[in-house]
C-alpha cells in the first residue's frame with residue numbers, strides 16, 4: 001500500500017485546541033491524515049523530544065506545532081527531527097501573541113521553523129499541504145484547485161461590489 005500524507009499536530013496546551021480546529025478543517029478537506037497531541041516544551045519536555053524523535057519513523061511528513069506565551073515547543077521539536085516544522089503562534093492574553101510569535105520565529109541558524117501568523121492555523125495547514133505537494137502529486141493538484149476556487153470567490157465579490165457601486 002502506498003504511503004498517505006500525514007501531519008502531526010502538537011500543541012502546548014489543550015487551551016490551544018480552538019485554534020487548531022481551523023487547521024484540522026483544512027487538512028480534512030485535503031484528506032490528509034492527522035494526529036493531535038498536547039505536549040509542552042516546559043511541562044512535558046521528555047514527551048516533546050520523544051514525539052519529535054519518532055515522528056519520521058511514525059510516517060509523518062510535516063509537524064505543525066502550536067504554542068503560546070514563551071512558545072518554545074516548535075523550536076524544541078525542530079531540534080529533534082529533520083521533518084519540516086511549522087510553528088503556529090497562539091494569541092496570548094497579556095501580550096497579544098507577540099510573545100508567542102517572537103519566541104517561535106527567532107530560531108538560531110541551523111534549526112529552521114517555518115512560522116505562520118498569530119492564530120494563522122489555516123495557513124499552517126495550507127503550508128503543510130504545499131510542502132507535501134512535492135511528494136504527493138494529488139495534493140499538488142488539489143492545491144491548484146483550492147487557489148482557483150479562492151480566485152473565483154474573490155472575482156464574484158468584485159462583481160457584486162461593482163453592481164452595488166452602480167446603484168449608489
Ligand code: RP5
Nearest residue numbers: 012013015066067068069090
Ligand atoms: C503555552 O502556554 C500553551 O501553548 C498555551 O498557549 C499557553 C497557556 O497554557 P495553559 O496555561 O492554558 O495550559 O504553553
